[in-house]
Amino acid sequence: MSATTPREDAEVGGRPLPPGWAAPAHQPGADSLADTTFEERARENLARPFQRTAIANATDHTVFALQRRFAGTAHDALRDEARRIRAHAITNLPTYLEQWVDRAEARGTQVHFAADEAEARRIVAGLCAERGVGRVVKSKSMASEEVSLNSALEGAGIDVVETDLGEFVVQAMGDRPSHVIAPILHRTQGEVHELFSAMAGEDLPDDPEALTGFAREGLRHAFLTADAGISGGNFLIAETGEVAMVTNEGNGRLTTSLPRIHIALVGIEKMLPRRTDLAVLLPLLTGHGTGQQITTYVSVLGGPRGAGEPDGPEEMHVVLLDGGRSALLGGEFEEALHCIRCGACQNVCPVYRQVGGHAYGWVYGGPIGAVLTPLFRGQADGGELSHATTLCGACDDICPVRIPLHDLLLGLRRRRVAEDVAPLSERLAFRAWGLAWRHPATYRASTAVARAGLAVLARDGVVSRRVPGLARWTATRDLVLGRRR
């Protein structure tokens, strides 16, 4: 039924792919973040038309839907319970992982363990090579973004097709997702229209329904010719060895149903002890993620096609990704592993809402991105992100599993200071400030000096020009001097 698809057959809906479609120009994770700074990336993104309006509209829509969804329910109690479950699962992760592997293998799932990004790529590419896979359909997976799976597979001569509508656009544009739930939040309908028209070789109607129809047609062809389906996973259930997955479009279900091989790449921290825990975590994931009561499709997969079943893959593989996660167990930042990737903290973050996901430089944006990036990639490659926040605490307030993101960000700032990343002048200045404000007399003296100094620079009580030592602040903001009482 599904002979290996030769590479030259790369096409969508019987149409040849435009140049660059199968090999995205930009692969997240493949590049070092050290090439650019957050400030540079933020500046670039702030200048993009549409993006800031689009993010505000989309995120407000989701946050209001979330509030309506949980109105009249014991939302806080549900979040408390979710936090207990996640904390318990992570504290006992080694035990539950062992249990999950035992149960999954007993059901015929083949389990692989990837210590890091490179090993994950090797395992998946190896599975595809051994089984003569020519074409892969993918449903949205942040873990696969983490390990830059697409470029690895394409490098091995495999045709990779993203099937989530947003991810399909991202792949075709050589772009990368800017939000964990809504990958093309930053793109206009006009841009999608232009892209799809170019792929179709004709001017398609500029309306979302026609554009979606075009993608559906092409992606159906991919589904029907793919040898393997690669998905992520939202939860691992230790009690049953299952992988739970949510989608709205149905691409996740088709990815895991039609091709003869299913490979799920899942972070080890996605563990839930029991099936019953889904009753707590699922409504929080979907409610906080999109404001939905439940996503259109929820699949709970417990192995390959069973005896007497009419369809389903002959093989199911799960690649468990560590990728920096186990190093956090038992440490100061363990709670970062409680995250269920709903994206709610991005939606309410005043920094994310201005600069968008790309400014964070890696796979995850917003508060959780500012926490996970330095933890998974190292301080040098994202440590500055702990300053890409206002510490307003909106992320703490909205997190469905009550991760103290604000405290984690402060902790990362402290770690950055301890690792001597701040310049000597900054450290000395803060030390002097700390000493001066320890006693009333020196405090008063210091404010008097500051006031006198600033008064020289001020006009009508407002400092508008660059002040030595405070230039980063006053370059973009006025400093209003208080009046002496």
Add this chain to the structure above:
Amino acid sequence: MAAVASTPRGHDPGLPDRAAAPDAPTELRAGESPLDRFQTEAEAVSTIVERVDAAGAASAVAAALEAAGAGAVAIAADLGDLLEPVREACRSAGLQVDDYADVAPERARAAALDATVTGCLAAVAATGSIVTTGATGRAAALIAPTHVCVVRADQVVDGLHALVDGDVLAAAGSMFALQSGPSRSADIEKTLILGVHGPGRVHVLLVV
């Protein structure tokens, strides 16, 4: 599978047992009728819900398929007692009828179907969801533009907790799946589009 089904609950002393359902949007509220809530929630996500009696179920399936303009249809084996009556009713209506199990091995043929007809393992009142399993066919609910699903009133469970915590899933096989309305996406500027990869039309016949 037996090993999984016999796993004792609450095996880890560190994790509190949850006997009662959590207070979540995915649970029934006190005093609510499960069938009414199911219909309300299913309709809220654009499912067509029609209540029929057992005697009229098979002809209602054929009528639902005709209303969708379907020509080629496949029927899943999980319809149970209704399998033969539904097959007959569809044939009488002039539809091209196949068993899903015969069509499924040929992906291209399955994708050319106009509609599928399935039963279900259960339905969840509080979320308006239909629960299918590997026995139904993993792709049976979403390979065609129209999905017609027959739900018996006694298959409706109150909420998500009753589904995942109860014995219902003992018969799940290699997987179980919830579907709540037509396939949807809002990726392009948050405009809601139905029928992205799965069906654009989902018609539930609730047999009461």
